[in-house]
Amino acid sequence: MSELIVQARWVVTGIRDRFTPEVIDDGAVLSRDGVIIASGTLEDMQKLAPTAEVRKYPDHAMLPGFVNSHHHVGMTPLQLGSPDHALELWFASRMPARRLDLTLDTLYSAFEMIASGITTVQHIHGWMPGGYDAIHGAASKVLGAYRSLGMRASYCYAVREQNRLVYEADEAFCARLPADLGEMLGKYLKAQAMPFDDFLKLFDQLSAENAGQDLTRIQLAPANLHWCTDEGLQALDAKSKAAGVPMHMHLLETIYQKEYARRRTGKTALRHLHDLGVLGPHMTLGHGVWLNEEDIDIVADTGTCICHNCSSNFRLRSGLAPLNRWEAKGITVGMGLDEAGINDDRDMLSELRLALRVHREPGMDEADVPTCAQVVKMATEAGAMTTAFGATIGRLDAGRLFDAVLINWTKATYPYQDPDIPMLDALVQRAKTGAVDAVFINGERVYEDGRFTKVDREAVLAEIADTLGKPRSEDELARHALGHAVFPYVKKFYEGYLPEAEPTPFYANSARI
Structure with missing residues (x-):
């Protein structure tokens, strides 16, 4: 039995409401075998466990570990040659991306996440060629990489049944192209196809293999409405409920997806999911930028969760999600970094500030815009509820798993911070990754003073540099040519796709007249 007491100048156990963090001054947390037993003063914790190891951080704030509720890959698309196009063009621009061993790729972004205080990630995997065995092997590598780092x-593998490149059937789009190009693209898309039953088989196999693991859990992911049939969505929902695991589904990321749903169903994408009966607290909607007012009411009434991917929405021209309206309806909203944050990395502290600031719509009532406590809650206990770990993480309360980040106050606020500004507000507004001094996950110290305790970061980065420094393989050269050849046809597909009516935004941030 391993007992640990971690003491800090402040312990933020959680968020009471959007204005009020729950803070213990000169506090401490006692954990046993990775589970929190109690929190309070150091003296009280030592009375409960007089032989426990004690680690002191006298100039630090301890917060619950952050949760990145929406993540896909390690090396960013920009690093691998894909500019920040609009989402629908971006998929084509990513076809030429280099291949990298998935252990290395996963570790790359995991290093960045942990260094910014992220202790849990929702990893939505997908877009893999090669059939069932290859995909199972890839999933196993991703899971193993996270476990090795602590x-x-x-984890979920995204289910895509159709429309793999544009918002129509693969065969129909390939038929639009010159014959030789259509044939090449058809083979490329077919290599990513997998029978629907194999997606369920993969979930079952990974779940069985994951039994007894503390750090990883398996859930489900219908990729998006345009990628799934109605029958597939209902089958995944039934599987989710039977297995007691959540689902994470991209939805209404762009205005083009809104129009696709209208053409396919004659109603909004959200109303269609509601009519299919697949919404509820077990479902998280990734992005949700183009939800309308009725949609938001349905999300709130069904208890469905949303993951806000602020940086991604900006980078891919997807729009500004109505976060303030979600908050007003009491919707559970997590925080996701998606492919990469605003600085092309996985920096949750930066993402907190971005979400805090971009939703400051004109007006004077502070109740109408995000607060520091609110965005911290999004990145901790609310985000936790979008994952398979649920209420076992996200707060520093007794009975929860001990995942915590220690932020150095002096590093964050030097040379001065006026005490009129509440501690948590100052940290959210000012702390950068260099102020993250330590990270605990499952009661283990996995990061301290810029070093990882389980994996040699510099060796991993050197191996990545060596691998990607070599010339492209024949397969990579072929995909490079294919992606560039297909790109203009993808762009042409969406010409005239949108209705002429101008959308009416939730936030009036500027006006022509």
Whole structure:
């Protein structure tokens, strides 16, 4: 039995409401075998466990570990040659991306996440060629990489049944192209196809293999409405409920997806999911930028969760999600970094500030815009509820798993911070990754003073540099040519796709007249 007491100048156990963090001054947390037993003063914790190891951080704030509720890959698309196009063009621009061993790729972004205080990630995997065995092997590598680093991961493999490149059937789009190009693209898309039953088989196999693991859990992911049939969505929902695991589904990321749903169903994408009966607290909607007012009411009434991917929405021209309206309806909203944050990395502290600031719509009532406590809650206990770990993480309360980040106050606020500004507000507004001095996951110290305790970061980065420094393989050269050849046809597909009516935004941030 391993007992640990971690003491800090402040312990933020959680968020009471959007204005009020729950803070213990000169506090401490006692954990046993990775589970929190109690929190309070150091003296009280030592009375409960007089022989426990004690680690002191006298100039630090201890917060619950952050949760990145929406993540896909390690090396960013920009690093691998894909500019920040609009989402629908971006998929084509990513076809030429280099291949990298998935252990290295996963570790790359995991290093960045942990260094910014992220202790749990929702890893939504997908877009893999090669059939069932190859995909199972890839999933196993991703899961193994997180475990080797000591990071918590909620893993799902995204189910895509159709429309793999544009918002129509693969065969129909390939038929639009010159014959030789259509044939090449058809083979490329077919290599990513997998029978629907194999997606369920993969979930079952990974779940069985994951039994007894502390750091990883398996859930489900219908990729998006345009990628799934109605029958597939209902089958995944039934599987989710039977297995007691959540689902994470991209939805209404762009205005083009909104129009696709209208053409396919004659109603909004959200109303269609509601009519299919697949919404509820077990479902998280990734992005949700183009939800309308009725949609938001349905999300709130069904208890469905949303993951806000602020940086991604900006980078891919997807739009500004109505976060303030979600908050007003009491919707559970997590925080996701998606492919990469605003600085092309996985920096949750930066993402907190971005979400805090971009939703400051004109007006004077502070109740109408995000607060520091609110965005911290999004990145901790609310985000936890979008993963398979649920209420076992996200707060520093007794009975929860001990995942915590220690932020150095002096590093964050030097040379001065006026005490009129509440501690948590100052940290959210000012702390950068260099102020993250230590990270605990499952009661283990996995990061301290810029070093990882389980994996040699510099060796991993050197191996990545060596691998990607070599010339492209024949397969990579072929995909490079294919992606560039297909790109203009993808762009042409969406010409005239949108209705002429101008959308009416939730936030009036500027006006022509």
